Amino acid sequence: MELYRDASWVLEFIEAEEKRGQVAGSLQTLVFKSCKRFKLKTNPKHIYAMVHSCWGYRSFIETIMAKSGIMTGIPEKKGRKVFNRLTIMLLVHDMLFSKSKRIQMGKHPIKTFVVKHKTRLQSELARLKIKHGVRDLKELVKDDRVDRTPVRWIRLNLVKCADQIDDVIAELKRKFKNEVNDWRDIVPGSLYRDVYVPLLFGVHPTDKITSHELYKTGKIIIQDRASCFPAHILHPTGDDVVIDACAAPGNKTTHVASYMFAKEEPTSVKIHAFEKDPERAKTLRTMIKTAGVDQGIDVHVGDFTKLAKPDIFPNVTGFILDPSCSGSGIFGRQMIDDINTNKRDDSTTVEQQPEEITDVNLKTRLSKLSSFQFEIVKYAMSFPSAKKLVYSTCSIHPEENERIVIDLLLDAKVQEWGWKVRQRSGVMPDWPRRGLVEEFDDVFRDQKEALSLAESCIRVMPKEDGGIGFFAVCFERD
Numbered sequence: 001m002e003l004y005r006d007a008s009w010v011l012e013f014i015e016a017e018e019k020r021g022q023v024a025g026s027l028q029t030l031v032f033k034s035c036k037r038f039k040l041k042t043n044p045k046h047i048y049a050m051v052h053s054c055w056g057y058r059s060f061i062e063t064i065m066a067k068s069g070i071m072t073g074i075p076e077k078k079g080r081k082v083f084n085r086l087t088i089m090l091l092v093h094d095m096l097f098s099k100s101k102r103i104q105m106g107k108h109p110i111k112t113f114v115v116k117h118k119t120r121l122q123s124e125l126a127r128l129k130i131k132h133g134v135r136d137l138k139e140l141v142k143d144d145r146v147d148r149t150p151v152r153w154i155r156l157n158l159v160k161c162a163d164q165i166d167d168v169i170a171e172l173k174r175k176f177k178n179e180v181n182d183w184r185d186i187v188p189g190s191l192y193r194d195v196y197v198p199l200l201f202g203v204h205p206t207d208k209i210t211s212h213e214l215y216k217t218g219k220i221i222i223q224d225r226a227s228c229f230p231a232h233i234l235h236p237t238g239d240d241v242v243i244d245a246c247a248a249p250g251n252k253t254t255h256v257a258s259y260m261f262a263k264e265e266p267t268s269v270k271i272h273a274f275e276k277d278p279e280r281a282k283t284l285r286t287m288i289k290t291a292g293v294d295q296g297i298d299v300h301v302g303d304f305t306k307l308a309k310p311d312i313f314p315n316v317t318g319f320i321l322d323p324s325c326s327g328s329g330i331f332g333r334q335m336i337d338d339i340n341t342n343k344r345d346d347s348t349t350v351e352q353q354p355e356e357i358t359d360v361n362l363k364t365r366l367s368k369l370s371s372f373q374f375e376i377v378k379y380a381m382s383f384p385s386a387k388k389l390v391y392s393t394c395s396i397h398p399e400e401n402e403r404i405v406i407d408l409l410l411d412a413k414v415q416e417w418g419w420k421v422r423q424r425s426g427v428m429p430d431w432p433r434r435g436l437v438e439e440f441d442d443v444f445r446d447q448k449e450a451l452s453l454a455e456s457c458i459r460v461m462p463k464e465d466g467g468i469g470f471f472a473v474c475f476e477r478d
């Protein structure tokens with residue numbers, strides 16, 4: 001029983017870390033850290049083996065438990081359930097998913113309780129396998145990561161395939177034969193067409209796409225759905241000139257290009273992409289080349305606030321501003337590795353392992369990041385012909401999101417320049433999750449104004465909304 005009790009504590013710790021929205025470290029680190037913190041006597045390696053496997057199957061175990069009714073049958077004592085949910089989860093895991101398919105404990109009331117539900121649990125497992133079309137759910141839990149995106153999002157790159165849209169979609173349908181109407185139903189082999197971003201499709205994360213011709217030729221580009229929102233909101237046309245102030249690795253830059261150069265191949269530079277990190281600028285260049293838009297985009301390596309003077313770019317009409325942020329909306333080992341390997345963000349973002357983050361240094365970091373985010377957006381707002389600007393982060397913290405919007409709206413210069421927040425009707429109105437009204441409530445006494453400002457912002461919850469956590473807002477002026 002000690003093994004299950006200790007593993008339950010560890011699982012509880014991991015769940016709490018996940019809920020805090022921090023980018024998780026490796027599961028192993030979290031397990032060893034919690035074993036130390038709770039001074040557990042059980043060998044951490046044994047706990048890790050159990051927790052690691054259970055964590056991998058957890059969404060399936062949760063479904064099986066919910067459908068089998070096991071949770072409603074837990075006996076109570078003085079109004080409290082006598083068995084812990086996570087301990088039951090571990091036992092169910094061992095009974096259904098471990099090699100031996102046995103619960104590793106002697107006689108115990110919780111074991112008797114779980115075994116009593118064995119038949120129902122097994123039939124729910126069988127149903128789940130049929131639903132996912134697999135012989136073993138192991139096929140869906142292949143890799144060794146804390147977590148991964150629930151959907152691999154791919155968008156059509158119109159620069160390369162504006163006149164072959166139907167062919168490309170037909171090709172996708174040939175590869176992913178099972179069309180689904182909800183991204184939550186995606187299983188290996190299925191294809192979902194998004195309702196928010198045009199020509200964006202979702203497939204299962206285990207489905208290989210990078211070896212496909214469409215990908216190799218740059219006709220399709222892998223990009224998280226929320227990360228597609230800024231270019232879609234900006235909606236530039238061939239008449240715009242756009243600056244992407246913080247561009248690498250170039251997802252949003254090339255998406256902007258997909259809107260601007262869909263009808264006409266680029267003949268002159270219409271997009272200026274700034275990137276201060278020379279290594280990341282190399283990745284940006286490669287991505288631009290693959291997307292087929294090197295004629296239309298100038299890459300400027302250096303600090304946007306120093307290199308880009310408003311009088312050098314008097315014709316710029318639109319901005320994409322996706323600056324360095326805490327990355328707290330990003331989750332999973334793979335994504336963290338991507339960030340660290342590619343130096344996806346500046347050095348502050350690379351150190352995201354929760355073991356290094358105490359509440360104190362998180363606060364300091366957020367304060368530094370938010371000053372930078374405010375300054376860089378305000379600087380962009382000073383460009384004389386700029387009319388629309390989309391600010392975004394992959395953070396879940398209001399300090400980097402709603403509070404930046406508030407600080408900008410209250411800034412005297414920003415007001416003098418005439419910038420306002422674009423209303424919900426012009427910012428993906430059908431997307432249901434909007435900004436946090438309580439943030440605006442604190443500052444704007446007029447309830448209606450506070451609500452309208454919150455509604456103008458977009459929030460995306462990590463995983464729950466099908467990908468990374470995200471925030472976006474559009475500023476505009478006449």
Ligand SMILES: C[S@@+](CC[C@H](N)C(=O)[O-])C[C@H]1O[C@@H](n2cnc3c(N)ncnc32)[C@H](O)[C@@H]1O
Nearest residue numbers: 246248249250251252275276303304322323324
């Ligand atoms: C969140 S990432 C941008 C991701 C990119 N928009 C995309 O979708 O692929 C932020 C980038 O801004 C760069 N950056 C940070 N401060 C900058 C500055 N002052 N000028 C230019 N680039 C900057 C960072 O090096 C990093 O590559």
